[in-house]
Amino acid sequence: MTASRGHVLVIAEQLDPTADLVVQALNERHVPVLRFDLSEFPVAVTLAAEHRDVAHGWTGTLARREQTVRLEGVRAVYYRRPGLPAVSPDVAEVYREWAVSQALVGMVQILASLPAAWMHHPDVYRASAHKPGQLVTATTAGLQVPRSFIGNDLAAARRWGRTIGGPLASKPVAAASLQLPDSPPTMIPTRRIDVSDLDESFELTAHYLQEWVPKKYEVRLTVVGQQMFPVAIHAGSDAARDDWRSDYDALEYEQVPIPDDVAEGVRRFMAGYRLNYGAFDFAVLPDGRWVFYECNPAGQWQFIAAATGLPIAEAHASLLTGVIT
Missing domain, CATH: 3.40.50 (Rossmann fold)
Structure with a gap:
C-alpha cells in the first residue's frame, strides 16, 4: 500500500x-x-x-x-x-x-x-440547486429574470398567464427524469405553450411556468472560482430553439464577452450560495440584455470544452489544488 x-x-x-x-x-x-x-x-x-x-x-x-x-x-x-x-x-x-x-x-x-x-459540499449543493430559490437569489444579485409562476391552481395560472400577454414556457420545477416503461430515463424539455393549453391536468402536481423570452440566442456560462467561460449556443432547429438540450446535433457554439453588470451579478449569486462552480443558463435578448434562467451547481461542461477548447478542466484543477489563476 x-x-x-x-x-x-x-x-x-x-x-x-x-x-x-x-x-x-x-x-x-x-x-x-x-x-x-x-x-x-x-x-x-x-x-x-x-x-x-x-x-x-x-x-x-x-x-x-x-x-x-x-x-x-x-x-x-x-x-x-x-x-x-x-x-x-x-x-x-x-x-x-x-x-x-x-x-x-x-x-x-x-x-x-x-x-x-x-x-461542492453536499449541503451547499442542496441549498443552491433548486430553481424557485435561485430566482430570488438572482433578482437580489441584480440579474434580470423572467416573470414566473409555480403551483397547481389552474384558475390562478390562467389569470397569471393572461397578464403575460403572450406565449409561455412550461418547464420542470425539479431536475428529475421521467422513467417510462421499456425506455431509458428521459429529460422533460422546456415547451412553448399558450394559456389555452392549460387544462385540468395542471392541478395534479406543481407546475413551473415562465413568460416566453424572445431570445436571440442562449449562453451557457461556466464559472469556476473567479474564472468565467461564457459561450453562446446558437440553435439550428425548432426543438433546439425551444430547449437546446433537445437537439445537440443542431447546435453551434461561440465564445462571447459577458457584460460587466451580468458578471458582477453572477459573482453576487455565487457568493450568496457559497458556490465555487456553477453552470449558468442565460437568454440574450435582441437588444443584448441577458436574462437569467437557472444555475446548475453540478452542471455538465465537457461538451462546451470539447467544442471550444476552453480550459475548463484546467480551471477545476487550479481551484482544487489551490492555484489561483
Missing part, C-alpha cells in the same frame, strides 16, 4: 466523462488523486477515522484497493453527483436502508469536517 499527502478526492460515478477530465488535468499536474463512488462504500472502500481533540480533528485513512490516503492530508474534495452507498448482500433486508444511511452520513460528514476545499 502507498500513502501520501496532498490528495484530491474525486467522488463521482465511475462512468462520468466530466470527472474523467478533471482527473486527467490533476494527473498532468502530478497531483495525487483518489477517485471512488459512494456506491463502492463500504464494500470496496474502507474508512478508519479517529478524533482526539480540536487541534487534530479527524485523522486516519481512506483506502480503495491498493491506494491509501491520510485524511489529514486531503487538500480538496471534488464531489460530483455520486451514487448512494451499496451495502453487502449479507446485510438483512430489514436493516439495509438503515445501513445505507449510516454509511452515507459516516463517510460524507467525516470528509466534510476536514480542512479541505470542496466543489
